[in-house]
Amino acid sequence: MNLLQRPRRLRGNEAVRRMVREVRIDKSSLIYPMFVKEGSDIKEEIPSMPGQYRYSIDRMPEKLNELADAGVSNVMLFGIPLHKDETGSAAFDRDGIIQKALRVAKREVPDVYYITDVCMCEYTSHGHCGVLCDHGVDNDPTCGLLAKTALSHVQAGADMVAPSDMMDGRVLAIRNLLDSNGFTHIPIMSYAVKYASAFYGPFREAAGSAPSFGNRNGYQMDVHNSREAIKEALLDIEEGADIIMIKPAMSFLDVVTKVREAIHVPTAAYSVSGEYAMVKAAALKGWIDESRIVSEMAVSAYRAGAQIYLSYFAQEIAGYIDAGLIG
Numbered sequence: 001m002n003l004l005q006r007p008r009r010l011r012g013n014e015a016v017r018r019m020v021r022e023v024r025i026d027k028s029s030l031i032y033p034m035f036v037k038e039g040s041d042i043k044e045e046i047p048s049m050p051g052q053y054r055y056s057i058d059r060m061p062e063k064l065n066e067l068a069d070a071g072v073s074n075v076m077l078f079g080i081p082l083h084k085d086e087t088g089s090a091a092f093d094r095d096g097i098i099q100k101a102l103r104v105a106k107r108e109v110p111d112v113y114y115i116t117d118v119c120m121c122e123y124t125s126h127g128h129c130g131v132l133c134d135h136g137v138d139n140d141p142t143c144g145l146l147a148k149t150a151l152s153h154v155q156a157g158a159d160m161v162a163p164s165d166m167m168d169g170r171v172l173a174i175r176n177l178l179d180s181n182g183f184t185h186i187p188i189m190s191y192a193v194k195y196a197s198a199f200y201g202p203f204r205e206a207a208g209s210a211p212s213f214g215n216r217n218g219y220q221m222d223v224h225n226s227r228e229a230i231k232e233a234l235l236d237i238e239e240g241a242d243i244i245m246i247k248p249a250m251s252f253l254d255v256v257t258k259v260r261e262a263i264h265v266p267t268a269a270y271s272v273s274g275e276y277a278m279v280k281a282a283a284l285k286g287w288i289d290e291s292r293i294v295s296e297m298a299v300s301a302y303r304a305g306a307q308i309y310l311s312y313f314a315q316e317i318a319g320y321i322d323a324g325l326i327g
């Protein structure tokens with residue numbers, strides 16, 4: 001055949017395949033989500049997330065060191081408090097779970113970069129992401145509480161805060177309160193594009209944060225929409241967001257691409273608990289090749305346009321990069 005273009009020429013061996021790769025994954029762009037709970041000497045497995053654990057503060061450093069040794073030096077912390085109430089007051093308590101965990105972690109493992117999830121759902125007795133009024137979650141008072149929560153995290157040592165509640169105006173409220181307290185240098189990673197997704201199921205079991213009635217459709221995004229994702233992202237940037245996150249990752253890769261093309265700040269994608277659970281369940285049954293599936297999922301997020309990737313598989317992905325499976 002008289003073909004001038006033969007795409008297979010650039011697939012001839014590993015060296016040339018690696019040379020022409022369009023995306024590369026660097027470990028420094030990985031973030032590992034981690035659950036911390038009250039108590040001592042606790043490392044308990046999350047039933048729907050085999051291989052993932054809730055740690056008490058004293059057991060956290062061993063995991064943080066393990067991650068750092070693997071080359072994963074960014075974590076996102078989620079807190080599981082002892083006490084919940086209507087307003088989620090344990091979220092902004094100076095001695096709340098996250099605040100205490102940060103003080104210990106920053107002292108024991110100072111080289112890790114600590115990002116905190118800022119939300120109320122783990123702390124409210126009703127499991128919604130803010131305080132309630134007669135028509136659902138009361139937006140404006142909730143923004144005030146979220147800002148107080150973010151400030152308390154930063155005062156305890158958080159390097160970055162990440163609001164995940166989906167209230168309107170919360171990035172602005174957080175930015176203003178951080179700035180007026182002298183924290184102009186602390187970045188905000190906004191969960192700007194967060195869908196009302198069934199993929200959060202295992203997380204809600206892990207964190208005990210499922211809503212006790214109703215659902216989150218009144219504040220998280222409708223899965224049918226992607227133009228609206230651009231609106232959410234642009235609004236949060238106007239309010240001061242430094243990084244825009246899209247979540248979940250795998251079923252919203254089109255949204256990652258669209259948002260990435262519309263904005264000029266770094267874009268993150270979060271491979272959520274349900275994605276982890278599905279892969280683990282099938283892998284434990286011997287039905288799929290876990291390392292190849294996880295690698296492919298990670299690469300797809302970067303190829304779609306993410307610069308930052310949050311995954312419960314972050315440590316494994318670092319291992320795959322070392323082994324030359326991806327990267």
Ligand code: PBG
Nearest residue numbers: 119121164199200203272273274
């Ligand atoms: C808190 C929050 C959730 C997740 C991250 N932050 C749960 C939710 O919105 O119900 C989900 C993370 C995951 O599923 O891995 N609002």
